Amino acid sequence: GEDVEQSLFLSVREGDSSVINCTYTDSSSTYLYWYKQEPGAGLQLLTYIFSNMDMKQDQRLTVLLNKKDKHLSLRIADTQTGDSAIYFCAGKAAGNKLTFGGGTRVLVKP
Amino acid sequence: EAGVTQSPTHLIKTRGQQVTLRCSPISGHTSVYWYQQALGLGLQFLLWYDEGEERNRGNFPPRFSGRQFPNYSSELNVNALELEDSALYLCASRLRDRNSPLHFGNGTRLTVT
Numbered sequence: 001g002e003d004v005e006q007s008l009f010l011s012v013r014e015g016d017s018s019v020i021n022c023t024y025t026d027s028s029s030t031y032l033y034w035y036k037q038e039p040g041a042g043l044q045l046l047t048y049i050f051s052n053m054d055m056k057q058d059q060r061l062t063v064l065l066n067k068k069d070k071h072l073s074l075r076i077a078d079t080q081t082g083d084s085a086i087y088f089c090a091g092k093a094a095g096n097k098l099t100f101g102g103g104t105r106v107l108v109k110p
Numbered sequence: 111e112a113g114v115t116q117s118p119t120h121l122i123k124t125r126g127q128q129v130t131l132r133c134s135p136i137s138g139h140t141s142v143y144w145y146q147q148a149l150g151l152g153l154q155f156l157l158w159y160d161e162g163e164e165r166n167r168g169n170f171p172p173r174f175s176g177r178q179f180p181n182y183s184s185e186l187n188v189n190a191l192e193l194e195d196s197a198l199y200l201c202a203s204r205l206r207d208r209n210s211p212l213h214f215g216n217g218t219r220l221t222v223t
Contacts, residue, residue, distance in 0.1 A: 030209060031209055031211070033211055033212075035214070040216075041216050041217075042114075042116075042200055042214040042215050042216040042217050043153075043200065043202075043214040044214070045211050045212070045213060045214075048211050088152075088153070092209075096158065096165065096166060096208055097143065097155045097158055097166055097168070098155070098212055099155070100145075100152055100153040101152070102152040103152060
């Protein structure tokens with residue numbers, strides 16, 4: 001099945017860019033997703049990318065996909081304190097379920 | 111448009127008891143997924159329901175079960191609760207198109223003592 005891995009923690013200064021990285025194993029994943037989880041809340045869908053795309057931009061968010069290396073990244077431009085959260089990448093595996101990485105905790109320092 | 115709603119928001123149960131969690135999907139969504147988010151263990155896939163049928167289940171014992179109703183809402187039942195069942199239980203729904211993204215509710219926090 002799909003395995004998805006992420007780094008555990010990222011600290012960034014307010015106003016800087018954040019880059020969160022993710023690697024996955026299942027090359028047949030058709031869509032890859034980024035979710036955000038704030039304390040005490042569920043997961044909020046941020047963006048997703050189809051596997052035949054290399055890049056997708058949505059306001060402050062840029063997703064880059066390197067299919068050869070099975071590497072996905074999420075860049076947040078002009079990071080704000082409200083961006084402090086846990087970010088999950090996810091890929092769709094066989095059996096039509098999403099498999100999630102362990103999450104990257106992003107701490108934005110003023 | 112209302113999002114995915116889950117009830118209750120918090121629940122405290124004793125080991126050995128049974129619990130039922132409820133989920134209402136976004137209007138127009140037909141598939142419902144359940145995930146368990148235990149502390150330090152990430153999100154683990156539990157169950158997938160589509161058109162009233164269980165389509166897939168994760169690596170959980172049979173005491174985890176559920177169903178989906180004709181209005182596409184869903185219940186998750188956990189029997190014979192164990193301490194390690196303490197977790198946030200998240201429900202998600204999506205449109206009939208299998209490539210549409212999952213939208214999550216805010217979860218039910220279950221504490222087993």
